[in-house]
Amino acid sequence: QVGLVESGGGLVQAGGSLRLSCVTSGFNMDHYNIAWFHQAPGKEREGVSCISSSDGQTYYHHSVEDRFTISKDNAKRTVYLQMNSLKPEDTGVYFCAADPNLFRLCVLFSGAESSWGQGTQVTVSS
Numbered sequence: 001q002v003g004l005v006e007s008g009g010g011l012v013q014a015g016g017s018l019r020l021s022c023v024t025s026g027f028n029m030d031h032y033n034i035a036w037f038h039q040a041p042g043k044e045r046e047g048v049s050c051i052s053s054s055d056g057q058t059y060y061h062h063s064v065e066d067r068f069t070i071s072k073d074n075a076k077r078t079v080y081l082q083m084n085s086l087k088p089e090d091t092g093v094y095f096c097a098a099d100p101n102l103f104r105l106c107v108l109f110s111g112a113e114s115s116w117g118q119g120t121q122v123t124v125s126s
Contacts, residue, residue: 001026002115004096009120012086020081020120022096029053029072032098033105034079035114036070040092047109048094049081052102059106064090086124093119 003025012018022034035050049070050059058070069082079096097114099105104113 002032002098004098004115004117006094006096006117006120009094009122011123011125014086014088014124014126016086016124017082017084018086018122020083020094020096020122022079022081022117024077024079024098027098029074029077032100033102034072035059035097035099035105035109035111036079036081037095037097037109037111038090038092039095039119040089043092045095045111047105047111050106050109051079052106053100054102057106059109061109083122086122088124088126091122091124093121095119 005023008020033053037045039045048061051070067085072079096117097111099114
């Protein structure tokens with residue numbers, strides 16, 4: 001069974017940084033792509049970054065591509081999201097998602113067939 005546990009959220013001032021972690025279990029990381037999604041208050045969940053299982057290629061939403069960095073450590077079974085220059089609009093719950101289909105998860109940023117973690121709250125004050 002796919003397991004995903006997020007951590008690292010918190011309260012930070014605008015311009016600050018956070019690093020989120022997603023610890024995985026129950027599946028081979030060589031076969032699953034991992035993405036981070038952001039759900040702002042009152043809005044739908046939206047993909048912000050994704051990393052390919054096969055070659056580590058990374059994908060970003062245009063709103064974060066110069067501020068966020070996704071990476072993974074297969075030995076630790078962990079995917080990270082380094083978030084710099086945070087803005088108040090980055091506030092919300094961040095979820096990690098796993099899907100073996102690269103195009104669906106990382107190109108379309110569709111989590112329709114993904115396994116999900118429980119999320120971690122990020123609050124950016126102005």
